[in-house]
Amino acid sequence: MSAELTLGPNLFHWPAQQKLDFYNRIADESPVGTVYLGEVICSKRTPFFEKELDSVAERLERAGKKVVYCSLSEVVIKRERNLLREWAEQEGRDLEVNNTAALLYLKNRPHRIGGLLNVYNEETMAYLAGEGATHFALLPELPRSVIEALGVRARQLGVGLEVQVFGRGSLALSARCYHARAHERTKDNCQFVCEEDPDGMTLNTMDDQPFLAINGIQTLSYGYLDLMSDMADMRALGVTHFRVMPHTCDMIAVTRLFDDVLQGRMDAEEGEAKLRELGIDAPFINGFYHGAAGDAWVSPVAAVPA
Amino acid sequence: MIKPELICPAGTPAALRSAVDAGADAVYCGFQNATNARNFTGLNFTVPELEKSVAYAHERGTKVLITLNTFPPAGKFDLWKEAVDNCARLGVDAIIVADIAVAHYAKTHHPDLRIHLSVQAAASSPEAITYYVKEFGVKRIVLPRIMTVSEIRGLVEEIPCEVETFIFGNHGLMVEGRCSLTNYATGLSTNMDGACSPAACVKYERDADDNMSTKLCDYTIDRFGPNETAGYPTICKGRYKCDARDGGYYAFEEPISLNASDMLPELINAGVHAFKIEGRQRSRAYVKKVVAAFREAVDSIMAGQEPKLADLVALTEGQKQTEGALKTKKWR
Numbered sequence: 001m002s003a004e005l006t007l008g009p010n011l012f013h014w015p016a017q018q019k020l021d022f023y024n025r026i027a028d029e030s031p032v033g034t035v036y037l038g039e040v041i042c043s044k045r046t047p048f049f050e051k052e053l054d055s056v057a058e059r060l061e062r063a064g065k066k067v068v069y070c071s072l073s074e075v076v077i078k079r080e081r082n083l084l085r086e087w088a089e090q091e092g093r094d095l096e097v098n099n100t101a102a103l104l105y106l107k108n109r110p111h112r113i114g115g116l117l118n119v120y121n122e123e124t125m126a127y128l129a130g131e132g133a134t135h136f137a138l139l140p141e142l143p144r145s146v147i148e149a150l151g152v153r154a155r156q157l158g159v160g161l162e163v164q165v166f167g168r169g170s171l172a173l174s175a176r177c178y179h180a181r182a183h184e185r186t187k188d189n190c191q192f193v194c195e196e197d198p199d200g201m202t203l204n205t206m207d208d209q210p211f212l213a214i215n216g217i218q219t220l221s222y223g224y225l226d227l228m229s230d231m232a233d234m235r236a237l238g239v240t241h242f243r244v245m246p247h248t249c250d251m252i253a254v255t256r257l258f259d260d261v262l263q264g265r266m267d268a269e270e271g272e273a274k275l276r277e278l279g280i281d282a283p284f285i286n287g288f289y290h291g292a293a294g295d296a297w298v299s300p301v302a303a304v305p306a
Numbered sequence: 307m308i309k310p311e312l313i314c315p316a317g318t319p320a321a322l323r324s325a326v327d328a329g330a331d332a333v334y335c336g337f338q339n340a341t342n343a344r345n346f347t348g349l350n351f352t353v354p355e356l357e358k359s360v361a362y363a364h365e366r367g368t369k370v371l372i373t374l375n376t377f378p379p380a381g382k383f384d385l386w387k388e389a390v391d392n393c394a395r396l397g398v399d400a401i402i403v404a405d406i407a408v409a410h411y412a413k414t415h416h417p418d419l420r421i422h423l424s425v426q427a428a429a430s431s432p433e434a435i436t437y438y439v440k441e442f443g444v445k446r447i448v449l450p451r452i453m454t455v456s457e458i459r460g461l462v463e464e465i466p467c468e469v470e471t472f473i474f475g476n477h478g479l480m481v482e483g484r485c486s487l488t489n490y491a492t493g494l495s496t497n498m499d500g501a502c503s504p505a506a507c508v509k510y511e512r513d514a515d516d517n518m519s520t521k522l523c524d525y526t527i528d529r530f531g532p533n534e535t536a537g538y539p540t541i542c543k544g545r546y547k548c549d550a551r552d553g554g555y556y557a558f559e560e561p562i563s564l565n566a567s568d569m570l571p572e573l574i575n576a577g578v579h580a581f582k583i584e585g586r587q588r589s590r591a592y593v594k595k596v597v598a599a600f601r602e603a604v605d606s607i608m609a610g611q612e613p614k615l616a617d618l619v620a621l622t623e624g625q626k627q628t629e630g631a632l633k634t635k636k637w638r
Contacts, residue, residue: 074481075431076452084433101433104440118428118483120377120498123407141486141495142379149380172485172542175430175452175631176638178557182550187638203546206519206529206554211546212487214557219480221490287493293523294490 003235003242005259006034006162008115008137009070009096010246011170011215013045013194016052022246023056027063029252031259032244035060038070038087040098040116042177042216043080044190046072066094073098073116074173074217096137103131110134115164115243116173120146122153135160137243140169140225143291144237151238160240165227166254167245168200168213168220169285169294178214187217198248210282221294223285228261228275229268229300230289249280268300309608310574310581313371313470314597317349317586322359324594325368329601332369334402335359335586340382341389342373343426344586345500353392360396369399373586375424377405377483377497387411394419402448403427404483409442422446422470426483426497432464439467446470448582450481452631452638455569459576468579474596474618475584477564477630480542487541491523503527503540510536520544529554537561563622564630567600567615571607573632592621 007026010019026035037053037060039046057067075084081101088095088105097103098114108131115137119125125136136159138147147163154161179201180190194201200213200220213220224247227234231242242262244255257274260266275284287296314330316322325333336342338350351359356372363370372393378386386408393401394416401419403409404426412419425448429435438444446468449458462469480487485496494501509521516532520539527539537543543561545554564584566573573581581604583596596618603613619627631637 075434077457081431081433084431099431099434100427100429100437101431104433104437116484118377118405118497120405121380121383121407123378123383123411124405127406127410139486141489141497146380153380169490171487171490172480174479174481174558175450176479176558182548182555182557186636188635201548201550203548203557205526205544205546207526208547209525211525212490214548219487219558288489291493293493294486296493 003231003240003262004033005031005255005262006241006243007032007036007251007255008164008167008243008245009036009038009040011041011218011220012198012200012246013042013048013192013216014198015195016048018198019049020052020056022251023060025252026255027060027065030255032065032255034066034068034241036068036070036096040070040073040114041218042194043072043077043083044187045192046083068094068096068112070096070114071098071102073114074175075099075101076175103128107131112160113137115139115162116170119150122149125150125153125159126157129157129159133159135162135241137162137164137241140164140171140221141288141294144233144289145291147234147239147289148237154240155238161238162241162243163227163234163239164225164243164245165231166243166258167224167247168222169225169288170218170220171212171294172219174217174219177216178219179216182214221285223283223295224280225286225288226272226275226284227286227289228258228271230286231258231262232268247280249278253278307574307608308577308579310578310604311369312597312600312604313580313582315475315583315586315588315593316359317344317588318590319351319355319359321588321590321593323362324590325597326363326366328594328597330368330597332371332399332580333363334371334373336373336375337389337392339385339389340376340498340500341386343375343496343500343502344373345376346587347505349587353396356392357396360398364397371400371402371422372398373402373424374408375402375404375426376500378408379498383407390416390419400445406441409438409444413442420445422448424448424483425450425472428481428483430481432461435461435465435467439465446579448472451477451564452481454635455572455576455632458573458578462577469577470580470582471566471573471578472564472584473566473570473573473581474600475564477559477562477628478540478542479559485542491525491541503538508539560626562626562628565618565622565627566629566632567603567613567618569629569632570603570613574607596621
């Protein structure tokens, strides 16, 4: 079965020009097959890039990429509810759902389930597929045993299965903005201080040990997920798509390395070594997949032939 | 005006009897396994214990609600099916569920079994709630602890089911059901294993200067000076450092408890159908005192009298209390 590298939604608040430049380079130079666009974390950030979205999508599509629009993950207040409804009503776009509110609108219309929606078992997967879900991006915390069982059912249902293989993993969402809180502000007068931390704001323990990364209402892992060496194993389990998350490091290099390993043009060992030469300023982690604590690095299992 | 039901926690059969005797309209409890989000050693009910407890409660006119509020990991769904089947067989009054497939199983196999949507399902908009009502016939939603009273009033008017709100107990700020912080640090998952900062991973370390560090696996979650009372190391209640701050600060929330006792009249006025007291992990004495206090308060308000609410601050976490999100959205 073919395997495709994808670029997940940009979780961070980058200036509009930086995002434009980023996606233009992705269009021109990155091997990813699918690009997920749209503000997932904070409805207050939405206006900054909204008007660029369609032209960015067009540019990516002209470069041969598939484009998917993602929904917000937290939908509570009127502004968010209106944004979600408008998002769900657009025609002619592949849509990825990150909040159950969207399922009300998208029932019996084809849609994707995002990596922030709770799908933990094959029965939930089958239920959602029965209502129009065609593709499932999984939560970072799922261990191999769960992905294996989901892979079996995904094949039976004929739906896509996607796992995040690179970047900080989402660990928690809140209604409170922790970026604003760190700066002694509230969400309503945040002055978009999250822009200062394009890969998230590091939280250290009282022992100065880096622990977590804050991105507005979201808490991420301090470590970067790196499942490069596990991709062959995951392919054998039925995973069809491999998601790399945007960060400020050289994402052209990152996506090329992951694609080279995924498509068998480079050994995982060589890819891992090269990934470590990119100067990413955080440890790599893969514990969740191996059933350990998420922050752990476990020696990857021997690749299973696909 | 609706008289809200008082929904009370029971971690053990003894606590259940205390809650019933103290005037609970309903008690909620879980099985001794991963099917509930308070899967702690020494807590929860075996099937025979539950059977006796249901009889005790029903004889006294109290309902029993069962928390099946975790997410079955693939390959282990049978444990949750069995729990749903047991609930139906024992004639419990409702199950409190979070997972779509668990709700679907209950609806299709036990259509008479009443379904409440757990706070763990994180349904925080009329659209999300309506989805669960339409798909699974959910009769009541337990609201996330993130809404102001005026937002709750608006919601009650918009949704086709009953509303239950937390009024007392733990006050976490992460969206429940969308948090894997514990799994990141310990390898045990809140959603799959029902673990949140599990005791087996907790360490207390005192240094030469008599400071106490509270740790979860390798991480120091907080450090207390010689004159401070050390709290339990819950990740979202810890003190951390970041570039924007000098010294440690509560990055998420202080160790503080929700106490909405002053807001009960407004909540009743907003049309809330049930008030929930958190604390299945708490002692029998705690349950007895808190339930009795809120029984008295709700009855007084309904009788048009000023409620005399006992001082509950001594029972709260860190002896500090908050009205949480209820009063203003400024906390966001």
